[in-house]
Structure formats: C-alpha cells, structure tokens
Amino acid sequence: DTGVSQNPRHKITKRGQNVTFRCDPISEHNRLYWYRQTLGQGPEFLTYFQNEAQLEKSRLLSDRFSAERPKGSFSTLEIQRTEQGDSAMYLCASSWPGRAGEQFFGPGTRLTVL
Amino acid sequence: RKEVEQDPGPFNVPEGATVAFNCTYSNSASQSFFWYRQDCRKEPKLLMSVYSSGNEDGRFTAQLNRASQYISLLIRDSKLSDSATYLCVVKQGGADGLTFGKGTHLIIQP
Numbered sequence: 529d530t531g532v533s534q535n536p537r538h539k540i541t542k543r544g545q546n547v548t549f550r551c552d553p554i555s556e557h558n559r560l561y562w563y564r565q566t567l568g569q570g571p572e573f574l575t576y577f578q579n580e581a582q583l584e585k586s587r588l589l590s591d592r593f594s595a596e597r598p599k600g601s602f603s604t605l606e607i608q609r610t611e612q613g614d615s616a617m618y619l620c621a622s623s624w625p626g627r628a629g630e631q632f633f634g635p636g637t638r639l640t641v642l
Numbered sequence: 643r644k645e646v647e648q649d650p651g652p653f654n655v656p657e658g659a660t661v662a663f664n665c666t667y668s669n670s671a672s673q674s675f676f677w678y679r680q681d682c683r684k685e686p687k688l689l690m691s692v693y694s695s696g697n698e699d700g701r702f703t704a705q706l707n708r709a710s711q712y713i714s715l716l717i718r719d720s721k722l723s724d725s726a727t728y729l730c731v732v733k734q735g736g737a738d739g740l741t742f743g744k745g746t747h748l749i750i751q752p
Contacts, residue, residue, distance in 0.1 A: 561739060568650070570729050570742030571686060584739055619685060628738035629674045629731075633685035 530554060532634035534620050540640045541610055548606045549637045553622030560603050561631060562595055563619040564588070571619055577603060578625075610641045645669060646743035648730050653748050659720050663746045665730030666712045673735035675706055677715050680727045680745065689715075689728070717748075725750045 533552045541547050553560045558579050563571035574593070576584040579600035589595075592610075597603040607614055617638050621631035648665045655661045667675075675692035690697065692704040692713050703716040713730055727745040734741065 559738065568744065570646075570731075570744050571740075573739030573741065576738050578738075584737060586739065623738075629676050629691060629733050629740070630688050631740065633687070635685055 532620055532622055532632055534618075534634040534637050536637060537635060538638045538640075540642065542642050543610060543612060545610055546606065546608045547610055547639065548604055549618055549620075549639075550602060550604050551620030551634060552602045553620070554632055555601075556624065557622035557632070558600065558625055559623045559628065560597055561621040561623070562603070562605050563621065563633075565617045565619055565636070566615075574605075607639075610639075612641045615639055615641045644743075645741050646730055646732050648743035648746050650744055651747040651749075653746065654751055655720055655748065656751050657720060657722060660716065660718050661720055661748065662714060662716045663728055663730075663748075664712055664714050665743050665746075666710075667730075667732045667741075668711070669732070669734060670711060671735055672711075672732045674733040675704075675713050676731040676733070676740070677702075677704055677713075678729040678731050678742070680729055682726075686729055686742075720748075720750045722750050722752060724748060 560577045562574040565571040577597040592608045617636040619636045621633045677689040678686040679689045680686040696705040701718045729745045730743040732741045
C-alpha cells in the first residue's frame, strides 16, 4: 500500500501525559500537512511542511503541540501535557508541489484523553 | 462567522434523485475551491476541484459564484454509494492549509 500511513491508529492516554504520533506520506510528495477533526466538524488545519521546513502554523497549534519532519520524509506530531480537549482524530495528508488542493489523507490517529 | 459554512443536513434522498448542496465562504481572497467526500469513520478524499466556469465529472457538477461567494455541488441519478459527508473546501492564496466546512451529510435511500 503506497498511501499515507499513520501510527498508532488509536491512542488512549491520561490527562497530563505526552503523546507522539507518526505520519508517513506518499513517497513522491514533498508537502505534508497535519489536521485535527472532532465529531461533527470538518478537519481543522494545524501545520504544514515543505520537505523538512515547517512553513505554516495555525493559531490552533498551541505551545503544547510540536511537529517535526527531520529528513523531509515522515513527520511526528507531539502533544505535551495532554488535556481532555485534545481528544480528536489527528489526520495527516500529503500532496505534490503545486497541487496543494489535492491532498491525500491518512486514516488518522484517534486520541482519547481521559 | 465561520470561514466556510454548509448545511449539515442530513439530506435524505431517494435513489435516482438529483440532490444539490451549497456552501458559502467568507474570505473574498480565497483562491481555490474543492469538494471532498468523507465516508463514515474514514479519511476525507478529494471528489473534485471547482472551477470558475463550472465543471462536471460524470454525475457530479460543481459551480462557483465568486460574486456571491458560494460553491455548489449537484449529484444526478444518485446511487446508494453516494451516501457520505460532503465537505466544502477552500484554499486561501499564499497558504497551503485547506479550510474545510463542517460537511453535509447525505443519505441515499433505496
């Protein structure tokens, strides 16, 4: 399967713990995006990388959130000191250069903070 | 005011009928427009781009009205497999993150 993959698919954690999610984009895509989706809402943009450079961050991305893409391939999203409000589906997407509207999404990581 | 607004539905439509959704966007500088489809418990997938002149892909027709800042999607001869949530999506100029509406839930009934 050469689509976008995300791990883990589900994560349950206690409030205050740190969690890290991984995204492996489609190999030919140099752009990688993170979104968050809660029930009944559309995905909300968090941040975006072009190769290893983080070019855009939403105001939704608080100081507790950090994302990296160290070698321009896979990316990690870390949430520190998780809060119950962080419970959501975290979606990763990737795209070709110049085709940012055509984003291919992974299956997501569902985070539940107890 | 939300940047992209859609009627969440659900729209309950008999198989074979024609159904239309609208969406409005608030930022007049918005550059590109799309419809994505999301099945229950699945990731969103691009359905089609929306061009100023209107465009068609099989049973699906998308239109853009920049003056009124709305986008529409028409589905003809609806199939049971069209049941899904349809997300209206806007891309701002100079930014690559997409802005999604809440989605319109469509249920096609046999």
